[in-house]
Amino acid sequence: MWESPGDENLVALQLAQLSALDRVMAIAEFDLGGVLIRANDNFLALLGFSRAQAVGRHHSSFCTPAFAASAEYQEFWPRLRGGQASGGVAERVRSDGSSCWLQATYTPVFDARGEIRHILKIATDITGRLRREQAQREHLRRLSLVADASSTAVVISDSESRIVYVNDGFSRMFGWQLDEIRGRAPIELLAPHTPQDFTEKYRAALRAGRLVEREEIVASKEGRRYWVKVFSNPVAGTPVAGTPVTGTSVDGGSRTDWGHTVTTLTDITRAKMHEVLQHRVLEAMVRESPLSEVLELICNEVERIAPEITASILGVSEEGRLQSLVGPHLPADYARQLDGIPIGPAVGSCGTAAWRNETVRVDDIATDALWKDHAHLVLPLGFVACWSTPIRNSQGRVVGTFAFYFKRPRVPAAELFHQLMVDACVHLCALALEREHTRQRIRQLAFYDGLTGLPNRSLLQAKADQAIAAASRSHDSLAVMFIDLDRFKQVNDSLGHPAGDELLRQIAHRLRQDLRATDIAGRLSGDEFVLVLPQCNADQATDRVERLLELLSSPVTVAGVALAASASVGIAMFPDDGRDMETLLHRADMAMYQAKSSGRGCFSFFSAEMNQLAQERLALETALRRAIQTRQLHLHYQPQIDLETGQLCGVEALARWTHPELGEISPARFIPLAEECGLVADLGHWALREACGQLSAWRAQGLAVPSVSVNLSPTSFHNLDLPRMIAATLESNALAPQDLTLELTESVLLDTNPSTMKTIAEVHARGIRLAMDDFGTGYSSLSYLRRLPVNELKLDRSFVADLENDATARALSAAILGIGKSLHLTVVAEGVETDAQNLLLREQGYPVAQGYLFSRPLDPQAFARWLEGATAQSTPAC
Structure with a gap:
C-alpha cells in the first residue's frame, strides 16, 4: 500500500x-x-x-x-x-x-x-x-x-x-x-x-x-x-x-x-461519511422505499463502517412516547419493550435525549442513574454503554432518537469518528421521517376531510366499493344513509362560518360514536354526511337511524349558543335499491329530500315512486331548458286596479308554459324547478324583454297601459350588468324607467352575494321602480326593508283570503298598510276574489289591488280586449 x-x-x-x-x-x-x-x-x-x-x-x-x-x-x-x-x-x-x-x-x-x-x-x-x-x-x-x-x-x-x-x-x-x-x-x-x-x-x-x-x-x-x-x-x-x-x-x-x-x-472522513451514507439512503428515498427500509439501511451502513456499534432508531410521537422503528441487530423483544414508554428526565439514553432535546452519552449503563429503571432490559443483551442523539424536524421538534449501543467500553479516541457518523445519520434520519410525515399528510389531504377528519368522497367511495363487494360475495344486505343537517345555513348566517365549522366537527364526532368496526362514515361536502352500514337490513337500519337522529338532536354548544341540531336522512338498501355505490348514494340522496319535505328531523327509505318522480323532474328540467330556448314560454298579464277610481294602474307579467305534449304546466311547478336548476335568472331576463316589448306594442296600438311589473329572483341581481341591460331594453322599446316595476321576493333580504345590494341600488338610481312581492310571509324585517330602495309593497294573498273571517288577518293587513304609508310606499293587495274582500280593503285605505275579482291573467290579445271594454266604462287610467 x-x-x-x-x-x-x-x-x-x-x-x-x-x-x-x-x-x-x-x-x-x-x-x-x-x-x-x-x-x-x-x-x-x-x-x-x-x-x-x-x-x-x-x-x-x-x-x-x-x-x-x-x-x-x-x-x-x-x-x-x-x-x-x-x-x-x-x-x-x-x-x-x-x-x-x-x-x-x-x-x-x-x-x-x-x-x-x-x-x-x-x-x-x-x-x-x-x-x-x-x-x-x-x-x-x-x-x-x-x-x-x-x-x-x-x-x-x-x-x-x-x-x-x-x-x-x-x-x-x-x-x-x-x-x-x-x-x-x-x-x-x-x-x-x-x-x-x-x-x-x-x-x-x-x-x-x-x-x-x-x-x-x-x-x-x-x-x-x-x-x-x-x-x-x-x-x-x-x-x-x-x-x-x-x-x-x-x-x-x-x-x-x-x-x-x-x-x-x-x-476525507467527513466527506466520505456523507457520500457513502447519503448516496445509498437518498437513492432509497428516490425509489420511494418504505420508512423502515430506509432507516434500516442507515443502521446497517453504520454497523458496516464501525463494527463495534449496534445502531437503533426510535420515533417520538406527538404525545411524547417512544416508538420502536428499527434496530436490525437488537432483539425484537427489547424493541417491543421500548414501544410506548413516555420520554422523561431519566428514561435511559433515548428517552432522556428526547426529553432534553440534546445528546446523551452513557458510558456505564449498569451504574448510570438515567438507566436505573431500564437497565434490566439491556444489560442481559451484553451492552455496557449507549450514546443517543435527538432527531429534530424542520421546526426543531424532537421526532426521534438515533442511538449507538456498545458491548465494550467506548474508546475516547474514536469519539470524533462516531460523532461524524452521528452528524451524517441524524440529518438523513430527519429527512426520512419528514418525508414519511409528508407522505402521511398528503394521504390525509387526499383522502380525508380537513375539517372533520372523516374520509372524503374519494376514500368513502373506495371503502364503500369494498364493502359492497364483500356484501355481494356473502349475500348480505347493506344500508347507505345520506344525512343532511337541517337549517345549517341559518347557523352560518347568524353565528358565522367558524361556528358552522365547529357544528360540523361536533356532528362528525357524534357520528363516530355510533359506528361499529365495520361501518364507514364520510363527509361529502357542506353539511352532507354518508354512512355505509354492512350487514344491516331494513329493520336494523331503522333502529340505527332512529338512534342516530336522537344522538344528533342532543343540544350542541357552538360559539356560546346552545343549538338543537337535527338532520334529514335518506336510506338506500343493497341490493334492492342498487348494486353499486353511485346508484345507492344517488337514491339515498333522493330519499333524503323526501324526508326533508316531510318535516325536519325525519328519515325516509328510497322507493320506486321516488325514482319515478326524480326521472319526471329530470325530464321536466330538460323540457324547461328547451322551452326557454325555443320560446314555448309566454306571458299573461293581470291588471292592477286603483280601488278609489277603478282605473288601471298597471299590469303584472306572469309566465305561462304550454308544452306541446304535456299541455299547460303550472307556474307553481316550473318556477321552483327553475330556481333549483339555475334557470330562474334566464327566465327573469326573458320575461323582462318580453314584457317591455309587449308594453311598447300596446302603446303603439293606442292602448293606455301605465306600466308593467316583472318578477325577478335574487339570482338576477348577482349580475352587475343587469342595470345596463334593463336600460338598453327600455331604450330599444322607447320606454321610460318609470314604465317598469321590478318585483322582488323577501328572500333577497338574506341574499349574501356582495353584488345583490349594489345592483339593486343602481337599478333604483336609474329611476326604475322596485316592489316587495308577497310581503308578510317571509322575514318581513323592517331594518332590512329600511335599507332597500323599494317603492311598493304587495300584501300577500294569504292575508286577503282571511280578511272576511279572521280579525287577526284584518289587523295584520292594516298594520302592513300603515308601514307602507309611513315609508311613503304604495301598497298593493294581491289575490282579491270577492266583493267583501274588496270592500274591506277599500275601508282600510288600500290604494291598489289585483285579483280574479277584476280579471284573471290574460294573454296580450285578451288583455287588449279587456282593456278596451274597461276603458269604455270608465275614465282614462291613472
Whole structure:
C-alpha cells in the first residue's frame, strides 16, 4: 500500500531523497480552475520559466496545442475537481518551445472539512540528464519543507515495506514521529486488518510501475479513526549519476528500477461519511422505499463502517412516547419493550435525549442513574454503554432518537469518528421521517376531510366499493344513509362560518360514536354526511337511524349558543335499491329530500315512486331548458286596479308554459324547478324583454297601459350588468324607467352575494321602480326593508283570503298598510276574489289591488280586449 525500496543507512536515505524528490519530484500547486498558484524551483527549471512568468499561467499553456484542444484534456480538470487523482506520462512544452516528457501525478488536496482546496502536481523529468547530486539534495530539502507544511500525510517506504520517511502532516494526523515507526510496514501500522491478497496485488502493481489508489479506514496511535484517500506512487531506484533511468510508463509494462513508494493520505472522513451514507439512503428515498427500509439501511451502513456499534432508531410521537422503528441487530423483544414508554428526565439514553432535546452519552449503563429503571432490559443483551442523539424536524421538534449501543467500553479516541457518523445519520434520519410525515399528510389531504377528519368522497367511495363487494360475495344486505343537517345555513348566517365549522366537527364526532368496526362514515361536502352500514337490513337500519337522529338532536354548544341540531336522512338498501355505490348514494340522496319535505328531523327509505318522480323532474328540467330556448314560454298579464277610481294602474307579467305534449304546466311547478336548476335568472331576463316589448306594442296600438311589473329572483341581481341591460331594453322599446316595476321576493333580504345590494341600488338610481312581492310571509324585517330602495309593497294573498273571517288577518293587513304609508310606499293587495274582500280593503285605505275579482291573467290579445271594454266604462287610467 505505501512501499518503496531502500536501506536504513544515511547514504541510502539521502540517495533516495535525491532521486525521489529532486530528479523525479517537480512540484506545483494549481487552483481548481487550472491556474498555477505555486511551484517549486525544480518545476520552474524543468520547464524553463521564471516564477513571475509561470505563476498565474493556466496549465494548458504548458501543454502541446493538440493535447490542450483534445477531448481527453477537456475531461482532465473536471475529474480532478471531482476528487479523482490522475497520473501518467505526458508531453509538456518548455519556455523555449521545446518539448519534454514528464512522469506526473496530479493529486486533489483536501482541507479539514473534506473539501478540495487545490491540485498538487508531482512530476519527474524523464527526458533530461540527471542533476548533480548537490542540486538533488537542495531540492530534496525544499520538497521536505513543502511536504511538512502540507496537511496531507506523506509516507516514503522502501521495497521491503519499511518506512524511511514521514512528513509533519503524517505526525500531526496519526501521532507517530519517524523515530517511533522507522522500519515498520505502513499497512500493518495503519490498517492491520487489510487482507493479504490485497497486499500482494498492491505490490505487483507497484512493481509494474502503476499508481495505486484506494480509500481506507485507518487508525491513529491513540485509536482515532480516519477515512483517507490514499495514493501510492512507485518511484525508480537511484541510478549512477549520468545513467538514464530504465523502465516504462504507467501502461502496465514491466520495470526493474522500483526503489521507493511515495504515499499520500488525505483525510476525507467527513466527506466520505456523507457520500457513502447519503448516496445509498437518498437513492432509497428516490425509489420511494418504505420508512423502515430506509432507516434500516442507515443502521446497517453504520454497523458496516464501525463494527463495534449496534445502531437503533426510535420515533417520538406527538404525545411524547417512544416508538420502536428499527434496530436490525437488537432483539425484537427489547424493541417491543421500548414501544410506548413516555420520554422523561431519566428514561435511559433515548428517552432522556428526547426529553432534553440534546445528546446523551452513557458510558456505564449498569451504574448510570438515567438507566436505573431500564437497565434490566439491556444489560442481559451484553451492552455496557449507549450514546443517543435527538432527531429534530424542520421546526426543531424532537421526532426521534438515533442511538449507538456498545458491548465494550467506548474508546475516547474514536469519539470524533462516531460523532461524524452521528452528524451524517441524524440529518438523513430527519429527512426520512419528514418525508414519511409528508407522505402521511398528503394521504390525509387526499383522502380525508380537513375539517372533520372523516374520509372524503374519494376514500368513502373506495371503502364503500369494498364493502359492497364483500356484501355481494356473502349475500348480505347493506344500508347507505345520506344525512343532511337541517337549517345549517341559518347557523352560518347568524353565528358565522367558524361556528358552522365547529357544528360540523361536533356532528362528525357524534357520528363516530355510533359506528361499529365495520361501518364507514364520510363527509361529502357542506353539511352532507354518508354512512355505509354492512350487514344491516331494513329493520336494523331503522333502529340505527332512529338512534342516530336522537344522538344528533342532543343540544350542541357552538360559539356560546346552545343549538338543537337535527338532520334529514335518506336510506338506500343493497341490493334492492342498487348494486353499486353511485346508484345507492344517488337514491339515498333522493330519499333524503323526501324526508326533508316531510318535516325536519325525519328519515325516509328510497322507493320506486321516488325514482319515478326524480326521472319526471329530470325530464321536466330538460323540457324547461328547451322551452326557454325555443320560446314555448309566454306571458299573461293581470291588471292592477286603483280601488278609489277603478282605473288601471298597471299590469303584472306572469309566465305561462304550454308544452306541446304535456299541455299547460303550472307556474307553481316550473318556477321552483327553475330556481333549483339555475334557470330562474334566464327566465327573469326573458320575461323582462318580453314584457317591455309587449308594453311598447300596446302603446303603439293606442292602448293606455301605465306600466308593467316583472318578477325577478335574487339570482338576477348577482349580475352587475343587469342595470345596463334593463336600460338598453327600455331604450330599444322607447320606454321610460318609470314604465317598469321590478318585483322582488323577501328572500333577497338574506341574499349574501356582495353584488345583490349594489345592483339593486343602481337599478333604483336609474329611476326604475322596485316592489316587495308577497310581503308578510317571509322575514318581513323592517331594518332590512329600511335599507332597500323599494317603492311598493304587495300584501300577500294569504292575508286577503282571511280578511272576511279572521280579525287577526284584518289587523295584520292594516298594520302592513300603515308601514307602507309611513315609508311613503304604495301598497298593493294581491289575490282579491270577492266583493267583501274588496270592500274591506277599500275601508282600510288600500290604494291598489289585483285579483280574479277584476280579471284573471290574460294573454296580450285578451288583455287588449279587456282593456278596451274597461276603458269604455270608465275614465282614462291613472
